[in-house]
Amino acid sequence: MEALIAITIGVLVATSVYLMLARNVLRFIFGLVLISNAANLIIFASGRLTVGAPPLIPVGADGPVGDVANALPQALVLTAIVIGFGLFAFALVLMFRAYSTLGTLYSDDMRIAEPRTEDKT
Amino acid sequence: MNSIILRVGTRYLCGLLVLFSLYMLIRGHNEPGGGFIGGLIGSTGFVLFALACGTADARNALKIMPQNIAMGGLGIALLAGIFAAFFGDALFTGQWLFINETPDDKGIPISTVLFFDIGVYLVVFGSILSIVFAMEEEI
Amino acid sequence: MTLMDTVLTLGFALVFIGVGLALIRLAVGPTLPDRVVALDQMTVSIVAFCGLAAIRSEDAAFLDVALVLALVGFLATAALARFAERVVVRREAEEEQEDSQ
Amino acid sequence: MTWTLATPLVLPFLTAVLAFLARYGTTGRWFSVAGNAVLLAASILLMARVLDQGVIATQMGGWAAPFGITLVADYLSAVMVIITAITALAVSVYALTDIDVRKEQLGYHALFNILIGGVVGAFLTGDLFNLYVWFEVMLISSFGLLILGGNKDQIDGGIKYVTLNLISTILFLSGIGLLYGMTGTLNMADMARAIDSVENQGLVTVVAMMFMVAFGVKAAVFPLFFWLPAAYHTPAFSVSAVFAGLLTKVGVYALIRMFTLVFDGDVGFTHQILLWVAALTMITGVLGAAAQNDIRKILSFHIVSQIGYMIMGLALFTPLALAGAVFYLVHHIVVKANLFLIAGVAERTAGSTDLNRIGGLYKSAPLLAVLFFIPAFSLAGFPPLSGFWAKYVLVAAAIEIQGWIIAAVALLVGLLTIFSMTKIWAEAFWKPHPEGADPALSQLTPQARRHLLIPIAALAAMTLVIGFSPDPFVTFAKDAAAQLLDPTAYITTVLGGEA
Amino acid sequence: MNDTATAMHPTGNGLVGLIPVGIALLLFGWFLSLAPAVADGQSLRLVWDWVPSLGIAMSFLVDGLSLTFALLISGIGALVLLYSNTYLAGHPQFARFALFLTSFMLAMLGLVLADNLIGLFVFWELTTITSYLLIGFGHDTTKGRRSALQALFVTGAGALALLAGFILLGFSMGSFELSEILAQADVLKAHEMYLPILILILAGTFTKSAQFPFHFWLPNAMAAPTPVSAFLHSATMVKAGVYLMARMHPGMSGTDVWFWTLTIAGAFTAVFASILALRQTDLKQALAYTTLMALGTLTLFLGQTSGYAMTAFATFLVVHSLYKAALFLVVGCIDHSTGTREADVLGGLGRAMPVTAFAAGLAALSMAGFPPFLGFIGKELKYAGILAIGSEPFLFAAALLTANALMFAVAGIVALRPFWQRTGVALPRKPHEAPWPMLAGPVILAVLGALFGVYPDLLQVALVDPTVKSLLGSIEDAKELKLWAGVNMPLFMSIVTVALGAVLYLGHKRLRPALGRLVDAAPQFDNGWDKFLLALKSFAAWQTQIIQPGILRRYIFATFATVLVALGGTMIARQAMPTWPDLTDVTFQNIALVVLISAGAILTALTSSRIAAMAALGVVGIGVAMIFIVFSAPDVAITQLLVETLIVVLVAVALLRLPVLDENGRDHRPLDAILAGAIGLSVTLVLLAVLETPLDLRLTEYFEVTSWPEAFGRNIVNVILVDFRALDTFGEIAVVVIAALSAYALLRTTHPRKDP
Known part of the structure; x- marks a missing residue:
């Protein structure tokens, strides 16, 4: 099953890279969401997969009963998801602001900080 | 949004969501839940409020600026970590106090870890609301 | 394979068919509300999916997932619905503008 | 006392919270200054302990390594923390005048101090995932600082900065996942031990390359530095100064840390690539600077080219070369932050940072000229300023192992650095002001003069001190390099529990 | 400085002008007092251990050669300083001038007295800097600035070669002390590095002493005030190169290379320069x-x-x-x-x-x-x-x-x-x-x-x-x-x-035109300098335009291309390919999940409808959440779903103001697609290879065992978050706070009116 996840991650990465390379920065944002998911899945899969046994300790026991899923990657992924959300929110607001300030979402037209040399006087 | 149903329903739903989020927060140490999930759920309540009734109402209902909530949460989380210093432990060492402890049952636990999780809750809650409110007000 | 297993498998299959159909509707459209409803349907399917997962693993933890999703899942739909509403309003306004020109 | 390591990490966050809650008054900014002063004291304390014990480590939450998160400081970490504190204090004083009330109310001081917290965290942590978290803290606060002001060029530069850094972040995160999948640990010291037993060593190299790219973006090396010249000239001067001084250095630090501690198994491959990267970074950076006509743009490209020197020290991988890299790091933070601060004063007095539109500072602002001259010629590597020793050690290290080409590149780039620095000097200082103005420091209020010039003078004095008595610094850098090349002490201290 | 103070003052500039003269005279007197001892064949050595960690000492040696130079420098220096005190009387920048000239003299003295290679180099560069400031004294004119830069650049270039030569010499001979090196002349001449060392050092000295073809900066340096020219051209700056050659003479002379290089360069420069002089x-x-x-x-x-x-x-x-x-x-x-x-x-x-x-x-x-x-x-x-x-x-x-x-x-x-x-x-x-x-x-x-x-x-x-x-x-x-x-x-x-x-x-007046023609026919090095600068600038501009064109897409493309080379290239170079994966445990449910996620991802990439892209993103998020559910991560699944919901909400809000995705129709980008596909493939391969290695579960086992007994929590994931790795979580919430503050600041930064 890990192999299948690996392929899924490959697809996610490929589509997100394609999206990030687009002219429209909104697509970059979409690509960012996808690739964050891919990175989270990489961490999740690296901790190996266990079906149907959440890492919880039943009342009365001192440790989990039977084989449970690897808890550490789950904690890392949780952290990464929240961080990813923070980054996403900022990036989205940035693009939003870029449109209202620069009047475009096309990155080719965003040349204020680095004007073309021929534009210089 | 011009939906009476949504607007009326939201008042109740928002309270319910916040209540539910607190439940998720408190039980988080033992069951699925915790500060992140609690904060996220709590914030969705007010996001819904803002969508349905506008941010002005939502801000009024909240009373405190969401950024201050978030920053305050960060402060609480930090203090929960620093608290260990009074006991000579390293940063973020959990300090526990069990009320009504018996040999079989640990009783009601009060811990810095819980305060830390409350800090997390407030941060997530406040942060999401400050972004969403600010965005809403730009539309 | 017990009856329970069979039922579960069937349940999962149905959920996936539902999700698949929603996905097609989502891709094809053609209108915005079509897509919004498709997404909403997908959310509901996941609630069912969580329930099935809880039954299969005999772990109540997955019910929490279902609960949370059921509580907040409509939020996305609501936001999208508002978006659809505004877009329609804006488009009408634009058309009016064009008419008046 | 287990808090020697934790205090420098906690302080900036505490400062940030207090400064934010007091952002509508004038107390916020003084919280920032006071907090950074205490931070400096704490980091000096840390340094004293490190000098005493070599490597110190403490386990967060009391959970033994490798299970919990370890904070650890060796010579390199300690010196980076001290330099960070110095820069932070200097910039926070400068910001008293440079940052307007509006930016303060939007949370400048909180963003700034959390940025410092992230930087300190990155230097002190001994845990790879924790390093990622601090990178994020740094990154997102730098986003905030960059766009504070909302000018068009800031938004535009911000988009490039944000997009490219996000790519690096994702790469870093995925790399952590993969490393965890191979070694089963996140503690860097533990990882250094565990990674040798991974069967597929080729795969380790692949992951190492992934980290090289991820950190390479942060450190702004060729061909990944695009975001830096696109953005660094846009924010407030305090912000550019702290960016220029610290941000890329964290990337360099991470490269040095990972490629001495963990990825030292395939040096022939990875470090050879680093050497090429270093050479190309130096050259493209310095040529980029030669093509610019704005003080901040010139300085930005120079950051890139100077990063090349530090990478060169890492790539050569000899004791002397690593000592050179460490020395260069310290020297460069002080000098480059200062140059940006000076550019701010130049803009305030002469009206712009565009070299075509300013001039006359030499005649009417001689103090500023002196203050510029010291870091600028230090950057260009003139003895006996700090930059000379940095360059000398690196070139000597290259010549020592007969790396003729890299030595030649390093020297040639030094020459072109002179070219850029004298360009600023000739245009902004020597040339008469194109509009006939006499830009003098007396245009500023006495209070503004104090706030702006005291940090600049202090940093310039540091440059002079390092330059005139380099011996303790070189000795220190050599010791730090020795620790990096033989991480046994680091690993045992981390894994052996409380030092 | 005050411009009103320019009125000529016949007695000079007071103490500011006289103190330097006093310094120079004192030095001259001191050197003169050393002369008898040196004439008796003694030499005086002073050592101060400057940077012992690099083997660099500030050592000084007074012998015949250095004393001769020292006397010339301090003696002429005193006279020149006296002279300029009157020559530049009342000049508003006289204090700087005196400072620079005195520093220059001191640097020059240090240069001729230094007995350590690096010490010598430090003074060498100090003369370069101070002469730069002196030549640029007339900085108001373009010509003055140009001349100063030219002198600095040419001698600076030589100096860097010199530094390399010195380092090489020091390493080859095992010492940076000149007297020790020169004592082993035979070793040095026979050393395999002799030739590179010689070339590098001569590059330094020829530029400094303006030998052909580096001569062009010297006449331009006349932009400096006349006393400076007198000083620079008589005893100092240019003589530094000569001094160094003389200093190295005992150690390096006598070889054919040395003889021919110096003799030819010297003779040619002499004739060439005197022809130019007459003109x-x-x-x-x-x-x-x-x-x-x-x-x-x-x-x-x-x-x-x-x-x-x-x-x-x-x-x-x-x-x-x-x-x-x-x-x-x-x-x-x-x-x-x-x-x-x-x-x-x-x-x-x-x-x-x-x-x-x-x-x-x-x-x-x-x-x-x-x-x-x-x-x-x-x-x-x-x-x-x-x-x-x-x-x-x-x-x-x-x-x-x-x-x-x-x-x-x-x-x-x-x-x-x-x-x-x-x-x-x-x-x-x-x-x-x-x-x-x-x-x-x-x-x-x-x-x-x-x-x-x-x-x-x-x-x-x-x-x-x-x-x-x-x-x-x-x-x-x-x-x-x-x-x-x-x-x-x-x-x-x-x-x-x-x-x-x-x-x-x-006959010089009649000769002049003829000489002029002769010289004009020869390559013009001074024009060459301008051409060189121009070429440098345009090359720099050209390469910067290529590397840093200001177009985001190219940056992202280059970054991803680097990622591909780093991943794929290393996999091939280091033979890290995975074996064919085991697909036996795959169930239809898993396949359905994979198809769902992939379909969502591809739909996001290809659709030109904003709402479809957003909904497709939701699909991917839901699919990933389902993976978390299937593989036993309820906390993660809840978080993922909540975050996904919020993402949709935020995007939906943002889209109200943003335009449609493709105003000019859809774009097909085959090259991007190839790059994207290749990166996706390498990520999959790397991950497959990683998943083949056995995983050490020590950490997880520790957490499972201690979670309840020591950390009093039954939800291991939550315990890791708030206790075992609380510092991570703390950093993470800091990220969230800052993201919110930044986003807020970004939205409000130019809209003060809306701030509640």
């Missing part, structure tokens, strides 16, 4: 070129190892410093009083400026090589020295003779014509004698030139012999300085020189 009409420029000629000659001698050549070197060094400083100062006086330096305009100053004329005459006679001046002795020795060359002596002798004859003519042009020739052209100002502080220098220097000519023993014992000893190791090889050495070849050559020089002087 000039600006007195200062003419003198500048004669400086080049002198430097060429000195270099030529250093190429040799004979006693004659060394004596000639030592003598001519002193001779040249004396008369050149004097003449420059004289030109300064003329410029100061008449307002021009044009040779064709000036004339008849002899009556108005008798003292100046006297000094100029003495110096010029010394320069021209008339007996009984020191210049004559110098010239005789030069001829003797050149004839002692092992191979091709006559060729070099002829070159030297030409150069000397040309110098003779220039001496006439500079020192005779302005004073004694009558011209009809009116001068800009009425000439008058300069004040005494400005006359002291030229007079003292010129008289010294005459004095030493009459009493050559004085010079011989005090300076020449010790210098030769430093160069050759023994004093016996020093040849005697004599006014009358009998009828011999040098005397004959002197006579020819005078005759030829006289012809050239009389």
Whole structure:
């Protein structure tokens, strides 16, 4: 099953890279969401997969009963998801602001900080 | 949004969501839940409020600026970590106090870890609301 | 394979068919509300999916997932619905503008 | 006392919270200054302990390594923390005048101090995932600082900065996942031990390359530095100064840390690539600077080219070369932050940072000229300023192992650095002001003069001190390099529990 | 600085001007007091351990060679400082000037006294910086700035080569102490690194002492005030290169490379420079070129190892410093009083400026090589020295003779014509004698030139012999300085020189156009400098335009291409490919999940409808959440779903203001698609390979065992978050707070009115 996840991650990465390379920065944002998911899945899969046994300790026991899923990657992924959300929110607001300030979402037209040399006087 | 149903329903739903989020927060140490999930759920309540009734109402209902909530949460989380210093432990060492402890049952636990999780809750809650409110007000 | 297993498998299959159909509707459209409803349907399917997962693993933890999703899942739909509403309003306004020109 | 390591990490966050809650008054900014002063004291304390014990480590939450998160400081970490504190204090004083009330109310001081917290965290942590978290803290606060002001060029530069850094972040995160999948640990010291037993060593190299790219973006090396010249000239001067001084250095630090501690198994491959990267970074950076006509743009490209020197020290991988890299790091933070601060004063007095539109500072602002001259010629590597020793050690290290080409590149780039620095000097200082103005420091209020010039003078004095008595610094850098090349002490201290 | 203070002040600048003179005089006195000991063959060494960790000491050695230089520097320095105090009286930037000039003098002294390679280099660069500031003293003009940069850049480039050479030398010989290195001359000459070291060091010295083809910066450096030129061109800056060659002479000379390089470069520079000198009409420029000629000659001698050549070197060094400083100062006086330096305009100053004329005459006679001046002795020795060359002596002798004859003519042009020739052209100002502080220098220097000519023993014992000893190791090889050495070849050559020089002087006006054509035909190095700068700038602009075009897509493409090369390339280079994965445990449910996620992802990438893209993103998020559910991660699944919901909400809000995705229709980007596919493939392969390695679960097991008993929590994931790895979580919430603050600031930063 890990192999299948690996392929899924490959697809996610490929589509997100394609999206990030687009002219429209909104697509970059979409690509960012996808690739964050891919990175989270990489961490999740690296901790190996266990079906149907959440890492919880039943009342009365001192440790989990039977084989449970690897808890550490789950904690890392949780952290990464929240961080990813923070980054996403900022990036989205940035693009939003870029449109209202620069009047475009096309990155080719965003040349204020680095004007073309021929534009210089 | 011009939906009476949504607007009326939201008042109740928002309270319910916040209540539910607190439940998720408190039980988080033992069951699925915790500060992140609690904060996220709590914030969705007010996001819904803002969508349905506008941010002005939502801000009024909240009373405190969401950024201050978030920053305050960060402060609480930090203090929960620093608290260990009074006991000579390293940063973020959990300090526990069990009320009504018996040999079989640990009783009601009060811990810095819980305060830390409350800090997390407030941060997530406040942060999401400050972004969403600010965005809403730009539309 | 017990009856329970069979039922579960069937349940999962149905959920996936539902999700698949929603996905097609989502891709094809053609209108915005079509897509919004498709997404909403997908959310509901996941609630069912969580329930099935809880039954299969005999772990109540997955019910929490279902609960949370059921509580907040409509939020996305609501936001999208508002978006659809505004877009329609804006488009009408634009058309009016064009008419008046 | 287990808090020697934790205090420098906690302080900036505490400062940030207090400064934010007091952002509508004038107390916020003084919280920032006071907090950074205490931070400096704490980091000096840390340094004293490190000098005493070599490597110190403490386990967060009391959970033994490798299970919990370890904070650890060796010579390199300690010196980076001290330099960070110095820069932070200097910039926070400068910001008293440079940052307007509006930016303060939007949370400048909180963003700034959390940025410092992230930087300190990155230097002190001994845990790879924790390093990622601090990178994020740094990154997102730098986003905030960059766009504070909302000018068009800031938004535009911000988009490039944000997009490219996000790519690096994702790469870093995925790399952590993969490393965890191979070694089963996140503690860097533990990882250094565990990674040798991974069967597929080729795969380790692949992951190492992934980290090289991820950190390479942060450190702004060729061909990944695009975001830096696109953005660094846009924010407030305090912000550019702290960016220029610290941000890329964290990337360099991470490269040095990972490629001495963990990825030292395939040096022939990875470090050879680093050497090429270093050479190309130096050259493209310095040529980029030669093509610019704005003080901040010139300085930005120079950051890139100077990063090349530090990478060169890492790539050569000899004791002397690593000592050179460490020395260069310290020297460069002080000098480059200062140059940006000076550019701010130049803009305030002469009206712009565009070299075509300013001039006359030499005649009417001689103090500023002196203050510029010291870091600028230090950057260009003139003895006996700090930059000379940095360059000398690196070139000597290259010549020592007969790396003729890299030595030649390093020297040639030094020459072109002179070219850029004298360009600023000739245009902004020597040339008469194109509009006939006499830009003098007396245009500023006495209070503004104090706030702006005291940090600049202090940093310039540091440059002079390092330059005139380099011996303790070189000795220190050599010791730090020795620790990096033989991480046994680091690993045992981390894994052996409380030092 | 206050501009109102520019009024000329005849007594100079008060203490600011006099203190430097005092410093220089004290130093001169101190060096003079060392002279007897050094003349006795002793040497004095001072060591201060500067950077022991790098083996660098600040060590100083006073021997014959360094003392000669030190005396010239401090002595002429004192006179020049005195002179400039009046010359620049009341100048608003005089304090800086005095500071720079004094620093320059001190740096120069350090340079000649240093006995450590790196110490020497430090002073070497200090002279570069201070001379940059001095040449750029007239910084208001483009020309002044250009000249300063040119001098800095050319000598700076050489200095970097020099640094490399020094480091190489230090490592090769195992010491950075010059005296230790030079003591092992045989080892050095036989060392495999000898040639690179030699080339690098000569690159430094040739640029500094303006040997052909690096000569062009020196005449331009005339942009500096005249006293600076006098100082730079007589005893200091340019002599630094000569000094270093002399210093290295005992250790490196005697090889064929050394001989031919120095001899040819020196001879060529000498002839070339004297031709150029004759062509000039600006007195200062003419003198500048004669400086080049002198430097060429000195270099030529250093190429040799004979006693004659060394004596000639030592003598001519002193001779040249004396008369050149004097003449420059004289030109300064003329410029100061008449307002021009044009040779064709000036004339008849002899009556108005008798003292100046006297000094100029003495110096010029010394320069021209008339007996009984020191210049004559110098010239005789030069001829003797050149004839002692092992191979091709006559060729070099002829070159030297030409150069000397040309110098003779220039001496006439500079020192005779302005004073004694009558011209009809009116001068800009009425000439008058300069004040005494400005006359002291030229007079003292010129008289010294005459004095030493009459009493050559004085010079011989005090300076020449010790210098030769430093160069050759023994004093016996020093040849005697004599006014009358009998009828011999040098005397004959002197006579020819005078005759030829006289012809050239009389005919120089007619010669000038011809020389001009000749020189113009040769490559113009000064124009070359401009072309070089232009080429550098346009190359820099070109490469920057390619690397940093300001187009985000190219940056992202380059970054991802690097990722691909790093991942894919390394996988191939390091053979890290995974084996074929095991797919037996795959269920239909898993496949359905994978298909769902992939379909969502591809739909996001390909659709041109914003709402479809957003919904498809939701699909992917839901699919990933389902993976978390299936593989037992309820906490993660809840978080993922909540975050996904919020993402949709935020995007939906943002889209209300944003335009549709593709205003110009859909874009197909095959190249991007290939790159994207390749990266996706390499990520999959890397992950597959990683998943093949066994996973060490120590950490997780520890957490499972301690979670409840020690951390009192049953939800291991939550315990990890808030206890085991609380610091991560703390950093994470800091990220969230800051993201919110940043986003808020971004939205509000230019809308103060809306701030609640």
